[in-house]
Amino acid sequence: MTGESVWTPGLVIESKDTTDLKVLFDRLNRADLSALEEIYDRFEGQLYGLALWRTRSRSDAADVVQEVFVRLARHAGRLGEVRNPRAYLLKTAHRICIDFLRKRKQDPSDLLVEPVSPQPENLFRAMEFSQVLSRLPSRQREAIYLHYFLGFSLKEVAEITGVSLFTAASRCRLGVKKLKEHFGEES
Amino acid sequence: MNLWIKNFRVPDPPEDLRTRVLNAVRNQHPIPELTLADKIWMNRGLRVSWLASVLVLAFFLIVWNPPIHGSSTEEKKAEIPENYEVDPVLQKWLLEYRSHGMFAQTSRNTIHAEDL
Numbered sequence: 130m131t132g133e134s135v136w137t138p139g140l141v142i143e144s145k146d147t148t149d150l151k152v153l154f155d156r157l158n159r160a161d162l163s164a165l166e167e168i169y170d171r172f173e174g175q176l177y178g179l180a181l182w183r184t185r186s187r188s189d190a191a192d193v194v195q196e197v198f199v200r201l202a203r204h205a206g207r208l209g210e211v212r213n214p215r216a217y218l219l220k221t222a223h224r225i226c227i228d229f230l231r232k233r234k235q236d237p238s239d240l241l242v243e244p245v246s247p248q249p250e251n252l253f254r255a256m257e258f259s260q261v262l263s264r265l266p267s268r269q270r271e272a273i274y275l276h277y278f279l280g281f282s283l284k285e286v287a288e289i290t291g292v293s294l295f296t297a298a299s300r301c302r303l304g305v306k307k308l309k310e311h312f313g314e315e316s
Numbered sequence: 317m318n319l320w321i322k323n324f325r326v327p328d329p330p331e332d333l334r335t336r337v338l339n340a341v342r343n344q345h346p347i348p349e350l351t352l353a354d355k356i357w358m359n360r361g362l363r364v365s366w367l368a369s370v371l372v373l374a375f376f377l378i379v380w381n382p383p384i385h386g387s388s389t390e391e392k393k394a395e396i397p398e399n400y401e402v403d404p405v406l407q408k409w410l411l412e413y414r415s416h417g418m419f420a421q422t423s424r425n426t427i428h429a430e431d432l
Contacts, residue, residue, distance in 0.1 A: 165341050169334065177333070178326035191330055195337045202344035242324035255324055278326060 134231070145172050150214040154287030160206035167197055175279055176222045182274040183226040188239040196225045213285070219275065220289045230267070238263045241270075261311045276301050 150171075156164035165206045180190035180239055201208075211217045213218060241259045244251030262270055268290070275289060278296075287297035356362050 162341060162344075166338060167339060173329055173334065174326070177329040181326060187327070187330070191333050191336070194329065194333060195340050198337050198341050199344055202341040240327060243327050245323055245325055252375075253322065258324060 132151045151211070154208065154211045155213050156215075157201065157205050157316075158208050162202055162205055165201060165205075168201070168214075168218070169198060172218050175215075176218060178278065179219055179222050179271065180226055182241055182262070183223070183269050184196065184229055184233070184237075185239060185241065185263055186233075186235075187239045189229050189237070192228075193222055193229060197221050200225075204205045209296070212290075216281070216285055216289050219279075220291070223271070223289055223291070226271075228230060258312075261308060265304050265307055269300045269307075272297055272300035273308075277305075 143233060150168075153164045153168050159170070160189045173194065176194045177190050180193035184190055184193065197218065221290060238260075240256065241262045242255050244255045262273075265273075271290060272286055275286045276283060281289065283301065285296055286301070288308045292300075350358070
C-alpha cells in the first residue's frame with residue numbers, strides 16, 4: 130500500500146492534495162518521461178493490488194503494471210488534462226486487466242491477501258480469506274478492493290470501472306454479502 | 317469489512333518490478349504528433365466524404381462511361397491530316413489498334429505479315 134494515503138480502520142484519507150500529481154502529469158504531458166518514475170513510486174502498490182485482485186495472478190499483475198507505464202510513456206505528451214490522476218491510472222490498469230483476462234487461458238489463484246502480522250493463525254485466515262475472495266466474480270472483487278482497500282468513493286469506483294454508480298454499489302454490496310455469508314457478521 | 321482490512325494487506329509487488337517497468341519505459345518513445353493528413357483521416361465525416369467521392373468517381377468512369385475528348389475513333393480519324401501519306405493497310409491497323417485500345421493488343425506479342 131504505497132502511495133499518498135494513510136490508513137485508518139477501513140478508510141483511506143488523502144493526506145496530500147492532488148496538485149503534486151497533477152504537476153507530475155503535466156510533466157508527462159510535456160513528454161517528460163522522468164515523471165513516470167515518481168508516479169510509479171507512488172502508485173506501484175495500488176496498481177499491483179488492483180491487477181492482482183482482478184487477475185488473481187502475480188505474474189499477470191506485474192505485467193499489467195508494466196503495461197500501464199508503457200502505455201503512459203507511449204502516449205506521453207498527448208494525455209490532455211487529467212482531473213483525477215489516481216483514478217486515471219487505476220482506470221488504465223482496469224482496462225489492461227480486462228485485456229489480460231480475455232487472452233488468458235489458465236486460471237491461476239495466487240494469494241490475494243497477506244496477514245499484517247505473520248502469525249500462523251493469521252496466515253491460515255489470510256489463505257481462507259483469499260480463497261473466498263477468489264470465488265467472487267472478479268468485478269465484485271475489484272469493486273471491493275477499490276472501495277474498501279483503496280478508499281475510493283462508489284462514484285469513483287463507478288468511474289474507474291466504467292459502470293453506473295448503481296452497478297458499482299451493487300457489486301460492492303453483493304461481494305460483501307457473500308463474504309459475510311462465509312465469515313459471519315463478526316468480520 | 318474493517319476488520320479484514322486491518323488484518324490483511326495486499327501483497328507487495330515483486331522487488332525487481334520497478335527496474336523492469338522503468339527499463340520498459342525507457343525503451344518507449346512517445347508517439348509523434350499526428351500529421352495533418354492523420355488528423356483529417358481520423359475525422360469520420362471527412363473519411364466518409366472521401367469514400368463517397370471515390371465511389372462517385374468510379375461510377376462516373378465505369379458505369380456512366382462518358383466519352384472523353386480525343387478518345388473516340390472518329391475523333392482519331394479526324395486528327396489525321398488528309399495529306400498524310402501512309403500505307404493504307406498500316407493505317408487501317410493503326411486506327412483499329414488505337415480504337416480497340418491496348419487491352420486488345422497486349423496478348424499479341426508479334427505482328428504477323430498478314431496483319432499489315
